[in-house]
Amino acid sequence: MAPLLQVSNLNAWYGESHVLHGVNMSVGEGETITILGRNGVGKTTTLRTIMGIIRERQGEIRFAGRDMLGVPLHRTAHAGIGFVPEERGIFSTLSVEENLMLPPVVAGGGMPLDEIYDLFPNLKERRSSPGTKLSGGEQQMLAIARILRTGVKLLILDEPTEGLAPVIVQRIGEVLKKLKERGMTVLLVEQNFRFASRVADRFYLMDHGQMVADFPVGELPGKMDMLHKVLGV
Amino acid sequence: MTMIFGIPLQAFLGQLLIGLINGSFYALLSLGLAVIFGLLRVINFAHGAQYMLGAFAAMLMLQYFGVNYWFALILGPVVVGLFGAFIERTMLSRLYDLDPLYGLLFTFGLALTIEGTFRYLYGAAGQPYSVPAQLAGGTNLGFMFLPIYRGWVVVVSLVACIGTWLLIEKTKLGAYLRAATENATLVQAFGVNVPMLLTLTYGLGAALAAFAGVLAAPIYQVSPLMGSNIIIVVFAVVVVGGMGSIMGAILTGYMLGIAEGLTKVFYPEASNIVIFVIMAIVLLLRPAGLFGRDA
Numbered sequence: 001m002a003p004l005l006q007v008s009n010l011n012a013w014y015g016e017s018h019v020l021h022g023v024n025m026s027v028g029e030g031e032t033i034t035i036l037g038r039n040g041v042g043k044t045t046t047l048r049t050i051m052g053i054i055r056e057r058q059g060e061i062r063f064a065g066r067d068m069l070g071v072p073l074h075r076t077a078h079a080g081i082g083f084v085p086e087e088r089g090i091f092s093t094l095s096v097e098e099n100l101m102l103p104p105v106v107a108g109g110g111m112p113l114d115e116i117y118d119l120f121p122n123l124k125e126r127r128s129s130p131g132t133k134l135s136g137g138e139q140q141m142l143a144i145a146r147i148l149r150t151g152v153k154l155l156i157l158d159e160p161t162e163g164l165a166p167v168i169v170q171r172i173g174e175v176l177k178k179l180k181e182r183g184m185t186v187l188l189v190e191q192n193f194r195f196a197s198r199v200a201d202r203f204y205l206m207d208h209g210q211m212v213a214d215f216p217v218g219e220l221p222g223k224m225d226m227l228h229k230v231l232g233v
Numbered sequence: 234m235t236m237i238f239g240i241p242l243q244a245f246l247g248q249l250l251i252g253l254i255n256g257s258f259y260a261l262l263s264l265g266l267a268v269i270f271g272l273l274r275v276i277n278f279a280h281g282a283q284y285m286l287g288a289f290a291a292m293l294m295l296q297y298f299g300v301n302y303w304f305a306l307i308l309g310p311v312v313v314g315l316f317g318a319f320i321e322r323t324m325l326s327r328l329y330d331l332d333p334l335y336g337l338l339f340t341f342g343l344a345l346t347i348e349g350t351f352r353y354l355y356g357a358a359g360q361p362y363s364v365p366a367q368l369a370g371g372t373n374l375g376f377m378f379l380p381i382y383r384g385w386v387v388v389v390s391l392v393a394c395i396g397t398w399l400l401i402e403k404t405k406l407g408a409y410l411r412a413a414t415e416n417a418t419l420v421q422a423f424g425v426n427v428p429m430l431l432t433l434t435y436g437l438g439a440a441l442a443a444f445a446g447v448l449a450a451p452i453y454q455v456s457p458l459m460g461s462n463i464i465i466v467v468f469a470v471v472v473v474g475g476m477g478s479i480m481g482a483i484l485t486g487y488m489l490g491i492a493e494g495l496t497k498v499f500y501p502e503a504s505n506i507v508i509f510v511i512m513a514i515v516l517l518l519r520p521a522g523l524f525g526r527d528a
Contacts, residue, residue: 051422077424089419093411101405102412103423150424 002065004029004185005050005154010059012049019045021209022059027154032176032186034196037206038231043189044086046206047156050187051083052076064153078106082152086159086189088143092132096123099131100146110151111182119175120145137168144175155179157188161195173198193231205230235376240498246377252494253487254383254452257390258445260486262467263474264394265441267482268401270471271414272434275325275336281464282347283439286313287446288455289351292362302365302451309447310440317439321432329431344460351457359454386448393444394483397437401479410434469512475525485523 003026012020019042027033035043048054050061052073061068063079071079082103091099100116100123117124120141126134134142140160147155160176161169169192176186176199190196196203197220205213207230215223235242262280269277277283290309294300300308320343328335364382371380401407413420413427421427446459453459467486474485489508497504515523 053418053422073418073421074424074426074428077422083419083422085419085422089416091412091415093415094408098408102408102420104425106424 002062003027004031004064005187006060006062007046007050008060008062010046010049010057010061012045012054012058013056014045014054015056019209020049020057023049023206023209023211025204025211025214027185027187029153029185030180030183031201032180032199033188033202033204034200035187035189035204035206035211036193036196036227036231041206042209043206044158045209047083047158047187047189051081051156053083077103077150077152080107080151080153082147082150082155084140084143084147084155084157084160086162088139090131090134090139090142092130094131095128096131096134096142097127099142100127100149103146103150105150107151107153111148113149116145116148119178137164137171140164140168140172141175144172148179154185154187157186159189159191161190161192169195193227238499243377245495245498248494248498249491250377250379250383250387250494251497252491253387254490255493256487256490257387258449258463258486259467259470259490260394260483261390261441261445261448262463263470263482263486264397264479265438265445266467266471267474267476267479268397268410268441269435269438270476271479272410272417273321273325273329273336273431274333275328275340275435276333277435277438278337278341278464279320279343279347280340280438280442280467281460281462282344283313283317283442283460284446284449284463285351285457285460286316286347287443288362288450288459289355289446289457290443291447291450292360292455295362302447306444306447310443313443313446314436314440318432318436321435325435326428326431344464348457348461355457357456357458359456359459362450362455364451382451386452390445390448393441397441398479398483466508469508471522472512473508473515473522475522478522478524481522481524 005027007023007025010020010023011018023042023046035046037043045054049057052068052071057069063081066079068076068079077083091102094102122138123142123145126138131142132139144157144160160172164172173195179186197217200217202214202216203220204211205227213226237245262284266277266280269275287309290312291302291305294305294308325336325339328339368382368385371378401410409420409425409430413425413430417427449459470485470489471482473489474481489511492511493504493507496507503510
């Protein structure tokens, strides 16, 4: 079966600077994939380029068999890709509930609101306070929750655990596992190695704007020395 | 005769009413400017011209098609709003990636072009537009004589201001607008057609200006210069209120209209400059404006 997301020889530019140098990767339906790599190797750029936020791009992005390169940014979500940015993107002039309801539903099969509130009871309690009055962890939950409503097939998460307390990180891990049970496909960038090893099925290792290794979670123990060297952890 | 602060009550209330009417126009116009600036980050110098277009739309529709005031009050804003949307889509949208000054210069040039065209076609002199029969005449409130049309202007502009505020604060479309004002790229990544939202917003702003223009037609005369006369004051209102706050724009509009009216009672010589004096004081003490977020 063809993978849900197939990226081939993807190049991307920020103005003059060439940041992605031929990224190749594939994400199968229902998989959770983590991209590892040091700061500045192009992980976030890869996500933003797949999403279509970075428009200066060449190569091939196929999602559910469809060529995504010519798709305008506001149609990417409708094709079935949801995005949770690194800075979370909670809107301060919108209430928690308005934030939650903001992204349009793009397909059936999204999580119903009561189920979302079951999964994130804090959001229900605080639904009328301004979005940015939430704690960092709650904001991250909100950023994930609002995408779950929309019915996208692929969830793209940029460093969901960054700057969060261990107990919150654990909660996010549980949420991702629940999503996996529901058949959601997840592509995430993560610096928190232990977190990543708990949720991911497969890893890509990135360096200098390319994928340099690709291995399933089972091979992780044997790769630790190499990872320590490359990641400097 | 009843006196208040040494002024006849009648003169006091009369000027208060005139202030309230001017304030209605300031509020409607600065509201449109604030809506456009909030999302597009464009200082719409063509706002006065769009106000003038609204008044002309009403007058011309009456002359050529016999469209009465009530239909003009709806059709005028629709026509000018569509014109605004067309301008945004074909020209203004090309400038977003450039320095904000380009948007300002473009709309300034647009205003000059529109005004020049109407001056060429209709001359600089004002033309009358009569008050609709249903709103003609006045009523004696006991303490003063109220022309019904002026009361209507105050009420309907208040309704339009509150309606616009509700649209932005309480609806889904308004949530898109507010979110896109904060982070347009992310809203677009969620699947909202932000370019369309920008077009709609500019069209809405232009339509609000035109609505004020139609309302103004029976009070002031319809003239190609009516926009540039009022827009200078409206920009001062926006500076006092602070860019970016919808409710701030509305409240400041009414407040300064009333301040201007009352100055006419107490010190008429200063009434033409009082708004600018307030602007100078606000700029000295609180540069971001009374309701603006600190820059």
